[in-house]
Amino acid sequence: MVSLKDISKACGVSVATVSKALNDHSDISKETKENVRQVAEKLGYHPNAAAQALKTNKTNNIGVLFVDEANSGLTHDYFSHVLDSFKKRAERSGFDITFINGDKTRANNMSYLSHAIYRGFDGVMIACVDFTDPQVEELIKSNIPVVTIDYMFSNRISIVSDNVSGMRELVSYIYKRGHRKIAYIHGLESAVTQGRLSSFYKTLQDFKVTIPDEYVVASPYRDTDSAFAMTNKLLDLKDPPTCILYPDDFAAFGGLNAIRQRGLRIPEDVSVAGYDGIDISRRISPRLTTVVQDTEEIGSLAATKLIDLINNPKGTLIEHITVEGELDEGESILNIANKN
Incomplete structure:
Protein backbone atom coordinates (compact mmCIF):
# COMPACT_ATOMS: atom_id res chain seq x y z
CA MET A 1 0.00 0.00 0.00
CA GLY A 44 -1.93 4.55 -6.88
CA TYR A 45 -2.36 6.23 -3.49
CA HIS A 46 -5.78 5.92 -1.84
CA PRO A 47 -6.42 7.75 1.44
CA ASN A 48 -7.68 5.72 4.38
CA ALA A 49 -11.35 6.60 4.72
CA ALA A 50 -11.48 5.92 8.47
CA ALA A 51 -8.44 8.08 9.12
CA GLN A 52 -9.85 10.89 6.99
CA ALA A 53 -13.14 10.75 8.85
CA LEU A 54 -11.34 11.13 12.17
CA LYS A 55 -9.44 14.16 10.85
CA THR A 56 -12.25 15.98 9.10
CA ASN A 57 -15.24 14.66 11.08
CA LYS A 58 -16.74 13.74 7.68
CA THR A 59 -17.26 10.35 6.05
CA ASN A 60 -18.17 11.63 2.56
CA ASN A 61 -21.15 9.30 2.74
CA ILE A 62 -24.75 10.38 2.16
CA GLY A 63 -27.74 8.38 3.33
CA VAL A 64 -30.83 7.96 1.16
CA LEU A 65 -34.15 7.18 2.83
CA PHE A 66 -36.46 5.77 0.17
CA VAL A 67 -39.47 3.74 1.27
CA ASP A 68 -41.79 2.71 -1.55
CA GLU A 69 -44.95 1.19 -0.09
CA ALA A 70 -45.93 -0.20 -3.52
CA ASN A 71 -42.79 -2.38 -3.32
CA SER A 72 -41.64 -1.33 -6.78
CA GLY A 73 -38.29 -0.30 -5.30
CA LEU A 74 -35.77 1.08 -7.74
CA THR A 75 -38.00 0.09 -10.65
CA HIS A 76 -40.21 3.04 -9.63
CA ASP A 77 -39.95 5.00 -12.88
CA TYR A 78 -40.09 8.52 -11.47
CA PHE A 79 -37.97 8.07 -8.35
CA SER A 80 -35.42 5.79 -10.01
CA HIS A 81 -34.53 8.62 -12.41
CA VAL A 82 -34.45 11.14 -9.55
CA LEU A 83 -32.17 8.87 -7.52
CA ASP A 84 -29.90 8.20 -10.50
CA SER A 85 -29.42 11.93 -11.05
CA PHE A 86 -28.85 12.46 -7.31
CA LYS A 87 -26.25 9.67 -7.24
CA LYS A 88 -24.33 10.98 -10.25
CA ARG A 89 -24.15 14.52 -8.86
CA ALA A 90 -23.08 13.32 -5.40
CA GLU A 91 -20.41 11.00 -6.77
CA ARG A 92 -18.95 13.79 -8.91
CA SER A 93 -18.43 15.67 -5.64
CA GLY A 94 -16.69 12.73 -4.00
CA PHE A 95 -19.60 11.38 -1.95
CA ASP A 96 -20.77 7.78 -1.68
CA ILE A 97 -24.45 6.82 -1.42
CA THR A 98 -25.88 4.35 1.11
CA PHE A 99 -29.54 3.45 1.48
CA ILE A 100 -31.10 3.60 4.93
CA ASN A 101 -32.97 0.40 5.66
CA GLY A 102 -36.64 1.32 5.37
CA ASP A 103 -38.01 -2.12 6.15
CA LYS A 104 -40.10 -1.90 9.31
CA THR A 105 -39.37 -5.57 9.99
CA ARG A 106 -35.59 -5.04 9.92
CA ALA A 107 -33.77 -7.27 12.37
CA ASN A 108 -31.60 -4.58 13.96
CA ASN A 109 -34.70 -2.60 14.97
CA MET A 110 -32.80 0.68 14.49
CA SER A 111 -34.70 3.89 13.84
CA TYR A 112 -33.88 5.96 10.76
CA LEU A 113 -31.96 8.43 12.92
CA SER A 114 -30.06 5.68 14.73
CA HIS A 115 -29.12 4.12 11.40
CA ALA A 116 -27.91 7.49 10.09
CA ILE A 117 -25.79 8.09 13.20
CA TYR A 118 -24.46 4.52 13.19
CA ARG A 119 -23.35 4.88 9.57
CA GLY A 120 -21.92 8.33 10.19
CA PHE A 121 -23.77 9.94 7.30
CA ASP A 122 -22.76 13.52 6.54
CA GLY A 123 -26.32 14.15 5.36
CA VAL A 124 -29.54 12.43 4.32
CA MET A 125 -31.86 12.76 1.33
CA ILE A 126 -35.48 11.69 1.97
CA ALA A 127 -37.91 10.71 -0.79
CA CYS A 128 -41.06 8.64 -1.24
CA VAL A 129 -41.80 8.00 2.46
CA ASP A 130 -44.64 8.61 4.87
CA PHE A 131 -43.44 12.00 6.04
CA THR A 132 -45.76 11.85 9.05
CA ASP A 133 -43.96 8.73 10.34
CA PRO A 134 -42.57 9.54 13.83
CA GLN A 135 -39.21 8.08 12.77
CA VAL A 136 -39.06 10.47 9.82
CA GLU A 137 -40.00 13.39 12.07
CA GLU A 138 -37.25 12.35 14.50
CA LEU A 139 -34.71 12.45 11.67
CA ILE A 140 -36.01 15.83 10.47
CA LYS A 141 -35.63 17.31 13.96
CA SER A 142 -32.04 16.05 14.34
CA ASN A 143 -28.84 17.98 13.63
CA ILE A 144 -28.06 15.90 10.53
CA PRO A 145 -28.24 17.90 7.26
CA VAL A 146 -31.38 16.80 5.38
CA VAL A 147 -32.96 17.54 2.00
CA THR A 148 -36.45 16.29 1.16
CA ILE A 149 -38.01 15.61 -2.24
CA ASP A 150 -41.69 16.38 -2.93
CA TYR A 151 -42.43 17.37 0.67
CA MET A 152 -41.75 20.58 2.59
CA PHE A 153 -40.72 21.08 6.21
CA SER A 154 -40.25 24.68 7.36
CA ASN A 155 -36.74 24.04 8.67
CA ARG A 156 -35.41 21.82 5.86
CA ILE A 157 -34.38 22.34 2.24
CA SER A 158 -36.86 20.76 -0.16
CA ILE A 159 -36.92 20.13 -3.89
CA VAL A 160 -40.50 19.91 -5.12
CA SER A 161 -41.95 19.20 -8.53
CA ASP A 162 -44.45 21.91 -9.51
CA ASN A 163 -47.56 19.73 -9.36
CA VAL A 164 -49.90 22.72 -9.24
CA SER A 165 -48.80 24.32 -12.51
CA GLY A 166 -48.33 20.89 -14.11
CA MET A 167 -51.93 19.91 -13.42
CA ARG A 168 -53.16 23.36 -14.45
CA GLU A 169 -51.44 23.07 -17.81
CA LEU A 170 -52.73 19.54 -18.36
CA VAL A 171 -56.36 20.35 -17.50
CA SER A 172 -56.24 23.57 -19.55
CA TYR A 173 -55.05 21.61 -22.58
CA ILE A 174 -57.87 19.08 -22.16
CA TYR A 175 -60.43 21.87 -21.77
CA LYS A 176 -59.21 23.65 -24.92
CA ARG A 177 -59.70 20.43 -26.84
CA GLY A 178 -63.39 20.62 -25.98
CA HIS A 179 -63.73 18.27 -23.02
CA ARG A 180 -66.08 19.21 -20.20
CA LYS A 181 -66.81 15.78 -18.71
CA ILE A 182 -63.38 15.22 -17.18
CA ALA A 183 -62.79 12.54 -14.54
CA TYR A 184 -59.76 12.23 -12.28
CA ILE A 185 -58.49 9.02 -10.70
CA HIS A 186 -56.08 10.59 -8.22
CA GLY A 187 -53.46 9.03 -5.95
CA LEU A 188 -53.92 8.32 -2.26
CA GLU A 189 -53.47 11.07 0.35
CA SER A 190 -50.10 12.85 0.19
CA ALA A 191 -48.73 16.34 -0.35
CA VAL A 192 -48.30 15.55 -4.06
CA THR A 193 -51.89 14.33 -4.36
CA GLN A 194 -53.26 17.35 -2.51
CA GLY A 195 -51.42 19.77 -4.77
CA ARG A 196 -52.59 18.09 -7.95
CA LEU A 197 -56.17 17.61 -6.77
CA SER A 198 -56.56 21.23 -5.62
CA SER A 199 -55.13 22.44 -8.92
CA PHE A 200 -57.50 20.14 -10.84
CA TYR A 201 -60.56 21.62 -9.11
CA LYS A 202 -59.27 25.21 -9.24
CA THR A 203 -58.53 25.06 -12.97
CA LEU A 204 -61.98 23.69 -13.76
CA GLN A 205 -63.56 26.36 -11.55
CA ASP A 206 -61.65 29.04 -13.47
CA PHE A 207 -63.16 27.63 -16.67
CA LYS A 208 -66.59 27.54 -14.95
CA VAL A 209 -66.80 23.77 -15.37
CA THR A 210 -68.61 21.76 -12.70
CA ILE A 211 -68.05 18.03 -12.52
CA PRO A 212 -70.05 15.49 -10.48
CA ASP A 213 -68.45 14.04 -7.36
CA GLU A 214 -68.48 10.53 -8.85
CA TYR A 215 -65.99 11.71 -11.49
CA VAL A 216 -63.26 12.00 -8.84
CA VAL A 217 -62.06 8.73 -7.27
CA ALA A 218 -58.94 7.58 -5.43
CA SER A 219 -56.50 4.85 -6.43
CA PRO A 220 -52.95 4.03 -5.28
CA TYR A 221 -50.08 5.32 -7.38
CA ARG A 222 -48.61 2.79 -9.84
CA ASP A 223 -51.46 0.34 -9.23
CA THR A 224 -52.71 -0.88 -12.62
CA ASP A 225 -55.28 -3.27 -11.14
CA SER A 226 -56.95 -0.52 -9.11
CA ALA A 227 -56.83 1.89 -12.07
CA PHE A 228 -58.47 -0.84 -14.20
CA ALA A 229 -61.31 -1.22 -11.65
CA MET A 230 -61.79 2.55 -11.21
CA THR A 231 -61.90 3.07 -14.97
CA ASN A 232 -64.69 0.50 -15.31
CA LYS A 233 -66.53 2.21 -12.45
CA LEU A 234 -66.37 5.54 -14.28
CA LEU A 235 -67.39 4.08 -17.63
CA ASP A 236 -70.37 2.33 -15.99
CA LEU A 237 -71.83 5.70 -14.95
CA LYS A 238 -75.08 6.78 -16.59
CA ASP A 239 -73.24 9.81 -17.97
CA PRO A 240 -69.60 8.67 -18.30
CA PRO A 241 -66.69 11.07 -18.78
CA THR A 242 -65.17 11.77 -22.18
CA CYS A 243 -61.69 12.07 -20.63
CA ILE A 244 -60.03 10.32 -17.68
CA LEU A 245 -56.89 11.53 -15.87
CA TYR A 246 -54.75 9.01 -14.00
CA PRO A 247 -52.49 9.42 -10.95
CA ASP A 248 -49.40 8.50 -13.00
CA ASP A 249 -48.43 7.05 -16.37
CA PHE A 250 -47.86 3.54 -15.03
CA ALA A 251 -51.32 3.36 -13.45
CA ALA A 252 -52.78 4.68 -16.71
CA PHE A 253 -51.86 1.40 -18.41
CA GLY A 254 -54.51 -0.30 -16.27
CA GLY A 255 -57.05 2.23 -17.54
CA LEU A 256 -56.01 1.71 -21.14
CA ASN A 257 -56.59 -2.04 -20.73
CA ALA A 258 -60.05 -1.50 -19.22
CA ILE A 259 -61.09 0.80 -22.05
CA ARG A 260 -59.86 -1.54 -24.78
CA GLN A 261 -61.45 -4.60 -23.19
CA ARG A 262 -64.78 -2.84 -23.66
CA GLY A 263 -64.07 -2.54 -27.37
CA LEU A 264 -63.61 1.21 -27.05
CA ARG A 265 -60.92 3.20 -28.85
CA ILE A 266 -58.40 5.67 -27.44
CA PRO A 267 -58.83 8.60 -27.95
CA GLU A 268 -61.80 8.33 -30.35
CA ASP A 269 -64.19 6.96 -27.70
CA VAL A 270 -62.40 7.81 -24.44
CA SER A 271 -59.49 10.25 -23.99
CA VAL A 272 -56.87 9.60 -21.31
CA ALA A 273 -53.94 11.43 -19.69
CA GLY A 274 -51.24 10.38 -17.26
CA TYR A 275 -48.59 12.17 -15.22
CA ASP A 276 -44.78 11.87 -14.86
CA GLY A 277 -43.64 11.37 -18.46
CA ILE A 278 -42.00 7.96 -18.03
CA ASP A 279 -40.20 6.63 -21.10
CA ILE A 280 -42.63 3.87 -22.01
CA SER A 281 -45.65 6.21 -21.96
CA ARG A 282 -44.06 8.14 -24.80
CA ARG A 283 -43.38 5.05 -26.87
CA ILE A 284 -46.82 3.43 -26.93
CA SER A 285 -49.55 4.09 -29.50
CA PRO A 286 -51.30 6.38 -29.13
CA ARG A 287 -48.57 8.29 -27.28
CA LEU A 288 -49.87 9.15 -23.83
CA THR A 289 -50.66 12.76 -23.03
CA THR A 290 -48.76 13.49 -19.83
CA VAL A 291 -46.76 15.96 -17.77
CA VAL A 292 -43.06 15.19 -18.00
CA GLN A 293 -41.33 15.83 -14.69
CA ASP A 294 -37.72 17.03 -14.80
CA THR A 295 -36.27 14.16 -12.78
CA GLU A 296 -32.69 15.00 -13.73
CA GLU A 297 -32.98 18.54 -12.39
CA ILE A 298 -34.80 17.42 -9.23
CA GLY A 299 -32.15 14.81 -8.35
CA SER A 300 -29.20 17.02 -9.24
CA LEU A 301 -30.55 19.98 -7.25
CA ALA A 302 -31.23 17.79 -4.22
CA ALA A 303 -27.63 16.53 -4.24
CA THR A 304 -26.16 20.01 -4.83
CA LYS A 305 -28.13 21.61 -2.00
CA LEU A 306 -27.42 18.78 0.44
CA ILE A 307 -23.68 18.93 -0.29
CA ASP A 308 -23.76 22.71 0.14
CA LEU A 309 -25.45 22.20 3.51
CA ILE A 310 -22.84 19.62 4.54
CA ASN A 311 -19.85 21.75 3.50
CA ASN A 312 -21.24 25.13 4.54
CA PRO A 313 -23.99 24.64 7.15
CA LYS A 314 -24.02 28.24 8.35
CA GLY A 315 -24.00 29.87 4.91
CA THR A 316 -26.50 27.67 3.08
CA LEU A 317 -30.05 28.99 2.80
CA ILE A 318 -32.93 26.82 3.91
CA GLU A 319 -35.17 27.13 0.87
CA HIS A 320 -37.98 25.36 -0.97
CA ILE A 321 -37.16 24.97 -4.65
CA THR A 322 -39.87 24.21 -7.20
CA VAL A 323 -38.97 22.47 -10.45
CA GLU A 324 -41.37 22.86 -13.36
CA GLY A 325 -42.42 20.00 -15.60
CA GLU A 326 -43.44 20.14 -19.26
CA LEU A 327 -46.66 19.10 -20.96
CA ASP A 328 -46.29 16.41 -23.61
CA GLU A 329 -49.48 16.76 -25.66
CA GLY A 330 -49.15 13.20 -26.94
CA GLU A 331 -51.98 11.65 -28.92
CA SER A 332 -54.43 10.38 -26.31
CA ILE A 333 -56.72 13.45 -26.02
CA LEU A 334 -59.24 13.73 -28.84
CA ASN A 335 -60.04 17.23 -30.07
CA ILE A 336 -63.81 17.55 -29.76
CA ALA A 337 -63.87 21.35 -29.57
CA ASN A 338 -65.76 21.70 -32.81
CA LYS A 339 -68.42 19.22 -31.67
CA ASN A 340 -69.46 21.17 -28.56
Whole structure:
Protein backbone atom coordinates (compact mmCIF):
# COMPACT_ATOMS: atom_id res chain seq x y z
CA MET A 1 0.00 0.00 0.00
CA VAL A 2 1.32 3.42 -1.01
CA SER A 3 1.96 5.76 1.94
CA LEU A 4 2.45 9.50 2.36
CA LYS A 5 6.14 8.73 2.92
CA ASP A 6 6.36 7.13 -0.55
CA ILE A 7 4.79 10.22 -2.15
CA SER A 8 7.10 12.46 -0.10
CA LYS A 9 10.16 10.62 -1.36
CA ALA A 10 8.99 10.74 -5.00
CA CYS A 11 8.18 14.47 -4.83
CA GLY A 12 11.18 15.54 -2.79
CA VAL A 13 9.09 17.28 -0.17
CA SER A 14 8.25 16.54 3.46
CA VAL A 15 5.48 14.21 4.57
CA ALA A 16 3.77 17.22 6.18
CA THR A 17 3.77 19.05 2.84
CA VAL A 18 2.27 16.02 1.10
CA SER A 19 -0.48 15.80 3.71
CA LYS A 20 -1.30 19.51 3.41
CA ALA A 21 -1.28 19.36 -0.39
CA LEU A 22 -3.68 16.42 -0.48
CA ASN A 23 -5.96 18.20 2.00
CA ASP A 24 -5.88 21.44 -0.03
CA HIS A 25 -4.32 23.63 2.68
CA SER A 26 -4.00 27.28 1.72
CA ASP A 27 -0.33 27.55 2.77
CA ILE A 28 0.76 25.16 0.00
CA SER A 29 1.28 26.56 -3.51
CA LYS A 30 -0.97 25.54 -6.37
CA GLU A 31 2.00 24.08 -8.27
CA THR A 32 3.05 21.90 -5.32
CA LYS A 33 -0.50 20.68 -4.79
CA GLU A 34 -0.81 19.72 -8.44
CA ASN A 35 2.54 17.93 -8.45
CA VAL A 36 1.75 15.99 -5.26
CA ARG A 37 -1.65 14.95 -6.57
CA GLN A 38 -0.27 13.79 -9.88
CA VAL A 39 2.44 11.72 -8.18
CA ALA A 40 -0.10 10.29 -5.71
CA GLU A 41 -2.37 9.25 -8.56
CA LYS A 42 0.54 7.75 -10.53
CA LEU A 43 1.64 5.71 -7.51
CA GLY A 44 -1.93 4.55 -6.88
CA TYR A 45 -2.36 6.23 -3.49
CA HIS A 46 -5.78 5.92 -1.84
CA PRO A 47 -6.42 7.75 1.44
CA ASN A 48 -7.68 5.72 4.38
CA ALA A 49 -11.35 6.60 4.72
CA ALA A 50 -11.48 5.92 8.47
CA ALA A 51 -8.44 8.08 9.12
CA GLN A 52 -9.85 10.89 6.99
CA ALA A 53 -13.14 10.75 8.85
CA LEU A 54 -11.34 11.13 12.17
CA LYS A 55 -9.44 14.16 10.85
CA THR A 56 -12.25 15.98 9.10
CA ASN A 57 -15.24 14.66 11.08
CA LYS A 58 -16.74 13.74 7.68
CA THR A 59 -17.26 10.35 6.05
CA ASN A 60 -18.17 11.63 2.56
CA ASN A 61 -21.15 9.30 2.74
CA ILE A 62 -24.75 10.38 2.16
CA GLY A 63 -27.74 8.38 3.33
CA VAL A 64 -30.83 7.96 1.16
CA LEU A 65 -34.15 7.18 2.83
CA PHE A 66 -36.46 5.77 0.17
CA VAL A 67 -39.47 3.74 1.27
CA ASP A 68 -41.79 2.71 -1.55
CA GLU A 69 -44.95 1.19 -0.09
CA ALA A 70 -45.93 -0.20 -3.52
CA ASN A 71 -42.79 -2.38 -3.32
CA SER A 72 -41.64 -1.33 -6.78
CA GLY A 73 -38.29 -0.30 -5.30
CA LEU A 74 -35.77 1.08 -7.74
CA THR A 75 -38.00 0.09 -10.65
CA HIS A 76 -40.21 3.04 -9.63
CA ASP A 77 -39.95 5.00 -12.88
CA TYR A 78 -40.09 8.52 -11.47
CA PHE A 79 -37.97 8.07 -8.35
CA SER A 80 -35.42 5.79 -10.01
CA HIS A 81 -34.53 8.62 -12.41
CA VAL A 82 -34.45 11.14 -9.55
CA LEU A 83 -32.17 8.87 -7.52
CA ASP A 84 -29.90 8.20 -10.50
CA SER A 85 -29.42 11.93 -11.05
CA PHE A 86 -28.85 12.46 -7.31
CA LYS A 87 -26.25 9.67 -7.24
CA LYS A 88 -24.33 10.98 -10.25
CA ARG A 89 -24.15 14.52 -8.86
CA ALA A 90 -23.08 13.32 -5.40
CA GLU A 91 -20.41 11.00 -6.77
CA ARG A 92 -18.95 13.79 -8.91
CA SER A 93 -18.43 15.67 -5.64
CA GLY A 94 -16.69 12.73 -4.00
CA PHE A 95 -19.60 11.38 -1.95
CA ASP A 96 -20.77 7.78 -1.68
CA ILE A 97 -24.45 6.82 -1.42
CA THR A 98 -25.88 4.35 1.11
CA PHE A 99 -29.54 3.45 1.48
CA ILE A 100 -31.10 3.60 4.93
CA ASN A 101 -32.97 0.40 5.66
CA GLY A 102 -36.64 1.32 5.37
CA ASP A 103 -38.01 -2.12 6.15
CA LYS A 104 -40.10 -1.90 9.31
CA THR A 105 -39.37 -5.57 9.99
CA ARG A 106 -35.59 -5.04 9.92
CA ALA A 107 -33.77 -7.27 12.37
CA ASN A 108 -31.60 -4.58 13.96
CA ASN A 109 -34.70 -2.60 14.97
CA MET A 110 -32.80 0.68 14.49
CA SER A 111 -34.70 3.89 13.84
CA TYR A 112 -33.88 5.96 10.76
CA LEU A 113 -31.96 8.43 12.92
CA SER A 114 -30.06 5.68 14.73
CA HIS A 115 -29.12 4.12 11.40
CA ALA A 116 -27.91 7.49 10.09
CA ILE A 117 -25.79 8.09 13.20
CA TYR A 118 -24.46 4.52 13.19
CA ARG A 119 -23.35 4.88 9.57
CA GLY A 120 -21.92 8.33 10.19
CA PHE A 121 -23.77 9.94 7.30
CA ASP A 122 -22.76 13.52 6.54
CA GLY A 123 -26.32 14.15 5.36
CA VAL A 124 -29.54 12.43 4.32
CA MET A 125 -31.86 12.76 1.33
CA ILE A 126 -35.48 11.69 1.97
CA ALA A 127 -37.91 10.71 -0.79
CA CYS A 128 -41.06 8.64 -1.24
CA VAL A 129 -41.80 8.00 2.46
CA ASP A 130 -44.64 8.61 4.87
CA PHE A 131 -43.44 12.00 6.04
CA THR A 132 -45.76 11.85 9.05
CA ASP A 133 -43.96 8.73 10.34
CA PRO A 134 -42.57 9.54 13.83
CA GLN A 135 -39.21 8.08 12.77
CA VAL A 136 -39.06 10.47 9.82
CA GLU A 137 -40.00 13.39 12.07
CA GLU A 138 -37.25 12.35 14.50
CA LEU A 139 -34.71 12.45 11.67
CA ILE A 140 -36.01 15.83 10.47
CA LYS A 141 -35.63 17.31 13.96
CA SER A 142 -32.04 16.05 14.34
CA ASN A 143 -28.84 17.98 13.63
CA ILE A 144 -28.06 15.90 10.53
CA PRO A 145 -28.24 17.90 7.26
CA VAL A 146 -31.38 16.80 5.38
CA VAL A 147 -32.96 17.54 2.00
CA THR A 148 -36.45 16.29 1.16
CA ILE A 149 -38.01 15.61 -2.24
CA ASP A 150 -41.69 16.38 -2.93
CA TYR A 151 -42.43 17.37 0.67
CA MET A 152 -41.75 20.58 2.59
CA PHE A 153 -40.72 21.08 6.21
CA SER A 154 -40.25 24.68 7.36
CA ASN A 155 -36.74 24.04 8.67
CA ARG A 156 -35.41 21.82 5.86
CA ILE A 157 -34.38 22.34 2.24
CA SER A 158 -36.86 20.76 -0.16
CA ILE A 159 -36.92 20.13 -3.89
CA VAL A 160 -40.50 19.91 -5.12
CA SER A 161 -41.95 19.20 -8.53
CA ASP A 162 -44.45 21.91 -9.51
CA ASN A 163 -47.56 19.73 -9.36
CA VAL A 164 -49.90 22.72 -9.24
CA SER A 165 -48.80 24.32 -12.51
CA GLY A 166 -48.33 20.89 -14.11
CA MET A 167 -51.93 19.91 -13.42
CA ARG A 168 -53.16 23.36 -14.45
CA GLU A 169 -51.44 23.07 -17.81
CA LEU A 170 -52.73 19.54 -18.36
CA VAL A 171 -56.36 20.35 -17.50
CA SER A 172 -56.24 23.57 -19.55
CA TYR A 173 -55.05 21.61 -22.58
CA ILE A 174 -57.87 19.08 -22.16
CA TYR A 175 -60.43 21.87 -21.77
CA LYS A 176 -59.21 23.65 -24.92
CA ARG A 177 -59.70 20.43 -26.84
CA GLY A 178 -63.39 20.62 -25.98
CA HIS A 179 -63.73 18.27 -23.02
CA ARG A 180 -66.08 19.21 -20.20
CA LYS A 181 -66.81 15.78 -18.71
CA ILE A 182 -63.38 15.22 -17.18
CA ALA A 183 -62.79 12.54 -14.54
CA TYR A 184 -59.76 12.23 -12.28
CA ILE A 185 -58.49 9.02 -10.70
CA HIS A 186 -56.08 10.59 -8.22
CA GLY A 187 -53.46 9.03 -5.95
CA LEU A 188 -53.92 8.32 -2.26
CA GLU A 189 -53.47 11.07 0.35
CA SER A 190 -50.10 12.85 0.19
CA ALA A 191 -48.73 16.34 -0.35
CA VAL A 192 -48.30 15.55 -4.06
CA THR A 193 -51.89 14.33 -4.36
CA GLN A 194 -53.26 17.35 -2.51
CA GLY A 195 -51.42 19.77 -4.77
CA ARG A 196 -52.59 18.09 -7.95
CA LEU A 197 -56.17 17.61 -6.77
CA SER A 198 -56.56 21.23 -5.62
CA SER A 199 -55.13 22.44 -8.92
CA PHE A 200 -57.50 20.14 -10.84
CA TYR A 201 -60.56 21.62 -9.11
CA LYS A 202 -59.27 25.21 -9.24
CA THR A 203 -58.53 25.06 -12.97
CA LEU A 204 -61.98 23.69 -13.76
CA GLN A 205 -63.56 26.36 -11.55
CA ASP A 206 -61.65 29.04 -13.47
CA PHE A 207 -63.16 27.63 -16.67
CA LYS A 208 -66.59 27.54 -14.95
CA VAL A 209 -66.80 23.77 -15.37
CA THR A 210 -68.61 21.76 -12.70
CA ILE A 211 -68.05 18.03 -12.52
CA PRO A 212 -70.05 15.49 -10.48
CA ASP A 213 -68.45 14.04 -7.36
CA GLU A 214 -68.48 10.53 -8.85
CA TYR A 215 -65.99 11.71 -11.49
CA VAL A 216 -63.26 12.00 -8.84
CA VAL A 217 -62.06 8.73 -7.27
CA ALA A 218 -58.94 7.58 -5.43
CA SER A 219 -56.50 4.85 -6.43
CA PRO A 220 -52.95 4.03 -5.28
CA TYR A 221 -50.08 5.32 -7.38
CA ARG A 222 -48.61 2.79 -9.84
CA ASP A 223 -51.46 0.34 -9.23
CA THR A 224 -52.71 -0.88 -12.62
CA ASP A 225 -55.28 -3.27 -11.14
CA SER A 226 -56.95 -0.52 -9.11
CA ALA A 227 -56.83 1.89 -12.07
CA PHE A 228 -58.47 -0.84 -14.20
CA ALA A 229 -61.31 -1.22 -11.65
CA MET A 230 -61.79 2.55 -11.21
CA THR A 231 -61.90 3.07 -14.97
CA ASN A 232 -64.69 0.50 -15.31
CA LYS A 233 -66.53 2.21 -12.45
CA LEU A 234 -66.37 5.54 -14.28
CA LEU A 235 -67.39 4.08 -17.63
CA ASP A 236 -70.37 2.33 -15.99
CA LEU A 237 -71.83 5.70 -14.95
CA LYS A 238 -75.08 6.78 -16.59
CA ASP A 239 -73.24 9.81 -17.97
CA PRO A 240 -69.60 8.67 -18.30
CA PRO A 241 -66.69 11.07 -18.78
CA THR A 242 -65.17 11.77 -22.18
CA CYS A 243 -61.69 12.07 -20.63
CA ILE A 244 -60.03 10.32 -17.68
CA LEU A 245 -56.89 11.53 -15.87
CA TYR A 246 -54.75 9.01 -14.00
CA PRO A 247 -52.49 9.42 -10.95
CA ASP A 248 -49.40 8.50 -13.00
CA ASP A 249 -48.43 7.05 -16.37
CA PHE A 250 -47.86 3.54 -15.03
CA ALA A 251 -51.32 3.36 -13.45
CA ALA A 252 -52.78 4.68 -16.71
CA PHE A 253 -51.86 1.40 -18.41
CA GLY A 254 -54.51 -0.30 -16.27
CA GLY A 255 -57.05 2.23 -17.54
CA LEU A 256 -56.01 1.71 -21.14
CA ASN A 257 -56.59 -2.04 -20.73
CA ALA A 258 -60.05 -1.50 -19.22
CA ILE A 259 -61.09 0.80 -22.05
CA ARG A 260 -59.86 -1.54 -24.78
CA GLN A 261 -61.45 -4.60 -23.19
CA ARG A 262 -64.78 -2.84 -23.66
CA GLY A 263 -64.07 -2.54 -27.37
CA LEU A 264 -63.61 1.21 -27.05
CA ARG A 265 -60.92 3.20 -28.85
CA ILE A 266 -58.40 5.67 -27.44
CA PRO A 267 -58.83 8.60 -27.95
CA GLU A 268 -61.80 8.33 -30.35
CA ASP A 269 -64.19 6.96 -27.70
CA VAL A 270 -62.40 7.81 -24.44
CA SER A 271 -59.49 10.25 -23.99
CA VAL A 272 -56.87 9.60 -21.31
CA ALA A 273 -53.94 11.43 -19.69
CA GLY A 274 -51.24 10.38 -17.26
CA TYR A 275 -48.59 12.17 -15.22
CA ASP A 276 -44.78 11.87 -14.86
CA GLY A 277 -43.64 11.37 -18.46
CA ILE A 278 -42.00 7.96 -18.03
CA ASP A 279 -40.20 6.63 -21.10
CA ILE A 280 -42.63 3.87 -22.01
CA SER A 281 -45.65 6.21 -21.96
CA ARG A 282 -44.06 8.14 -24.80
CA ARG A 283 -43.38 5.05 -26.87
CA ILE A 284 -46.82 3.43 -26.93
CA SER A 285 -49.55 4.09 -29.50
CA PRO A 286 -51.30 6.38 -29.13
CA ARG A 287 -48.57 8.29 -27.28
CA LEU A 288 -49.87 9.15 -23.83
CA THR A 289 -50.66 12.76 -23.03
CA THR A 290 -48.76 13.49 -19.83
CA VAL A 291 -46.76 15.96 -17.77
CA VAL A 292 -43.06 15.19 -18.00
CA GLN A 293 -41.33 15.83 -14.69
CA ASP A 294 -37.72 17.03 -14.80
CA THR A 295 -36.27 14.16 -12.78
CA GLU A 296 -32.69 15.00 -13.73
CA GLU A 297 -32.98 18.54 -12.39
CA ILE A 298 -34.80 17.42 -9.23
CA GLY A 299 -32.15 14.81 -8.35
CA SER A 300 -29.20 17.02 -9.24
CA LEU A 301 -30.55 19.98 -7.25
CA ALA A 302 -31.23 17.79 -4.22
CA ALA A 303 -27.63 16.53 -4.24
CA THR A 304 -26.16 20.01 -4.83
CA LYS A 305 -28.13 21.61 -2.00
CA LEU A 306 -27.42 18.78 0.44
CA ILE A 307 -23.68 18.93 -0.29
CA ASP A 308 -23.76 22.71 0.14
CA LEU A 309 -25.45 22.20 3.51
CA ILE A 310 -22.84 19.62 4.54
CA ASN A 311 -19.85 21.75 3.50
CA ASN A 312 -21.24 25.13 4.54
CA PRO A 313 -23.99 24.64 7.15
CA LYS A 314 -24.02 28.24 8.35
CA GLY A 315 -24.00 29.87 4.91
CA THR A 316 -26.50 27.67 3.08
CA LEU A 317 -30.05 28.99 2.80
CA ILE A 318 -32.93 26.82 3.91
CA GLU A 319 -35.17 27.13 0.87
CA HIS A 320 -37.98 25.36 -0.97
CA ILE A 321 -37.16 24.97 -4.65
CA THR A 322 -39.87 24.21 -7.20
CA VAL A 323 -38.97 22.47 -10.45
CA GLU A 324 -41.37 22.86 -13.36
CA GLY A 325 -42.42 20.00 -15.60
CA GLU A 326 -43.44 20.14 -19.26
CA LEU A 327 -46.66 19.10 -20.96
CA ASP A 328 -46.29 16.41 -23.61
CA GLU A 329 -49.48 16.76 -25.66
CA GLY A 330 -49.15 13.20 -26.94
CA GLU A 331 -51.98 11.65 -28.92
CA SER A 332 -54.43 10.38 -26.31
CA ILE A 333 -56.72 13.45 -26.02
CA LEU A 334 -59.24 13.73 -28.84
CA ASN A 335 -60.04 17.23 -30.07
CA ILE A 336 -63.81 17.55 -29.76
CA ALA A 337 -63.87 21.35 -29.57
CA ASN A 338 -65.76 21.70 -32.81
CA LYS A 339 -68.42 19.22 -31.67
CA ASN A 340 -69.46 21.17 -28.56
